[in-house]
Amino acid sequence: MINRRAPVVAGLMLSAALAAIDATIVATAVPAIVRDLGSFSLFPWVIASYMLTQAVFTPIYGRLADVYGRKPLLIIGMGIFLIGSLLAGVAWSMPVLILARAIQGIGAGAIQPITQVLAADMYPLEERGRISGLLSSVWGVSALIGPALGGVLSELVSWRWIFLIKLPLGVAAIVVVTLWLKESFQRRPHRLDLLGTVLLMVGVVATMLGLQESSYLLAIAGFASLVAFGWWETRAAEPLIPPWVWRDRVTLSAFLSGLIVGMILIGPAVYLPTFAQAVLGAGAIAAGFALAVQSIGWPLASGLSGRLYMRIGFRDTALAGLVLIGISALMFTRLDADSPLVYAGLCTFVNGAGLGLVSSSMLIGAQVGVPREQRGTVTGSVLFFRLAGGALGASVLAAVANRSLAAHLDGTGYTSIDDAAQALENGGGEAVRQALAASVHNVFLALIVLAVLGVLAVLVMPRKFDHRS
Template sequence: MSTYSSAVQTTNRITGSRKWWALATVLLTMFFSSMDQTVVSTAMPTIIGDLKGFSLYAWVFSAYMMASSITVPIYGKLSDVFGRKPFYLFGLTVFGIGSAISGQSHTMMELILARAFQGIGAGAMMSMPRATVGDIFDPKERGRWMGVMGAVFGVSSIIGPSLGGWITDTFSWRWVFYINLPFALLAILGVLFTLPKVRAEHRVKVDWLGSVLLVIGLLPILLGFTWAGSKYAWTSPVEIILFAGGALFLVIFLIWERRAEDALLSPTLFKNRIFSMSLILGVLVGMAMFGSLMFLPVYVQGVVGLNAQDSGWVMAPMMLSFIVGSIVSGQVMTRTGRYRVLAWVSGAIIVVGSILLNQMNLYTHWSTVVINMIVLGLGIGSLMPLLNVAVQNAFPYSMMGTVNSTQQFVSSLSGVIASPIFGSILDKSFSAKFKQSLPTDLHSLSSQLSSINPQSLLTVQAQKAIAVKFAPYGSVGQALYRQLLHTIKLSLTFGIQHLFAVGLIFAILCFIGTFFLPETKLKSKEYFEEKN
């Protein structure tokens, strides 16, 4: 166990009635920053139609995720030295400017660059909220409020898609970005008046070289995962160079951090078993979640047969159960001061939810999908805030930003990495099953069907485009068309089941990992009064 775990935490810097205004500011910031992604995703089909950049579609999200992920640990370390306030203000300002530029974009490349700039600001907004909760509450109380933060994330995920669709249809897709500006201004005012200005108690040398090495190391690796399986094959020379080059600079970064005077990411952090195990569990639960849910809308629309709007409502119960799980988990930790048994139960629920998803097939009804997702949401929602609280409880107050941002950083990476891996699994499984199941009568048309992919059934327009190819064959063509639709659904189900199987593996590993998570009783206000 690291010596950090036994250090005495200093008094929280935000006290009295002011802390409730600070908490409200934190929740507001987290709400609109987490909602931004879901709002934008709903507007993307319209944006693509306007800016004519389908080939660059993925980069609108990838540029944002990479910029925010890379900057998270840098913000976290600096905020431990200079306080949260300046980085909140910087992040909100950059995020707001990036939103305004995104709304003014006239080409996809302009939008991608604006989203990358916006992501730099989002990195601060991702790393600051959980550390600020640590500024306000003692470890035992944090369980309750970490649960509330999880609930805010869930609510934003439910509201975002509908709000994005309404804004796009009623006004313009540009207002999907402009809507961020009043929220950003309100949050800036809240930060100015509620968060204290903090000065470092001793002179600190900022690890700028470590920051540069981290960025240079991570950028090619994230690019490699973004392009792998789509633009380039996993074993292509470009991918090998990206991964090898990034790994080389990360090794240099680790060597430098071992000798840096005030390291950006001190290797001694990982000597703390609670910290290292929480990071591992965070990656496993993230991969289980992405493996099961990232492409679930494809299954709901392509196999179950619901349209995009209805599939959004099918996804909503999962986020509601995520909210319930977060709140209940937080309340249990606050009342008991313990979290290990809760981690076991949460991990078991995640496994059960993943097993239920693996039972779904070509004939599954949408109501069954809802029930399965509710179970999975309960498990994920109850485990994620638990990991945050466990780590905060294991370190002194002076390291709050560093440990929280490292957790957030690893969590973000799991999402960036999961997307291409699971996408590749789906594409390969779908293609193999499609070729195997294609009726003999359709073999002659195989060259014309080569462009069919797992997204072929998601819109009426896509189905009509396929149907046009069979129109010249009359009634025989209609019969062949129905056979093709069945083959696509069968292949899509086969591919999704492979995803669920991989997600189940991560879920099982996560459950096993909870038994290796050490527990220290959550410290209360009385604990710090005794120490002082």
């Protein structure tokens, strides 16, 4: 079906790199962007708009890739991403930049699921772990170089080039995919699930915003929309997410474990840098590198997962990953004010290795458990649940951290981790430092609970099942 795989994989890696870097490159350019465009209060939406639209459109693209083919949807997604990049690069106000980032997210929603589906299409089962590791390494390297590249471009040239530099690279990726990817796909008439798409979009956006902004009414409205989406999917002629996936133990387990992976991933990403800087006294760059080690363990373990699941199966490979996550969570709880930063990096490396084993084995297990014509739908759904898990995890872990902090600093007026960290920067006392350490410690304890829930999610998958693709 598809030949000349090496240049195609290079094109897929370049496509994935653009979307991956975009998730981290903006953070270090905040001062320069605000200096030019103003409206600092709106800046969080520059990041949130990208994440929201990417999450919403990931399952939609996965379904459309099954209907219209992988190649055209990837090219369309890349095109939309580049339009958003161009608009962001020339943005003349903060609202325009937020709109541009939302457009980028719409395009990025195609890139991760379709690159993973194409990898599954191109390579036999025994080689998919290696290719998944290569694609995962793109995200790991991007996490390392994204913030640094954003800082360099905004300081030496202009913050606008963190968006404009993607244009020639994106065009190159589109050219490679267009010329080298040969896809044999039989198209047939379909009825798009427009109502289901609208209900899903409203539900995801309202729920994620409600969780992030602690707006219970918005979260309830979003949940109600998702319930309506589930009801409609049982009646739609060609549902966006077919109801049978919830009855299939393989796909159900992949969805649930994807949700847990997203929640576990957000813990160290949000709280370790704060702990490293406020409690351990590390600088911002050193704290960032302690976290970035996680992005090394992930692709290494993902690359090895193929050998494991061919020997012991997908479920047991995922369970091995969850054991590593549990070990890393216990290691995190041993962090204190006297711990060396190298130990924090070791914790994140073990955590990343565990996440790599779980995510790769469960994703590929879900892919091989369904026919090829349903592979895009399942892949997009698994990745959607991982993104949704990140939003849910941010809310749950913030509640754990902030309640712990409030209990330790009762009556001081500090109600959030950010408040306490800012107080330390302004000369806050030892009591604030100890309270901050205790609240982050409770977050790490929560990771142990999440690892246990992950084991239960993985155990839903049968140890052996038919490989249909």
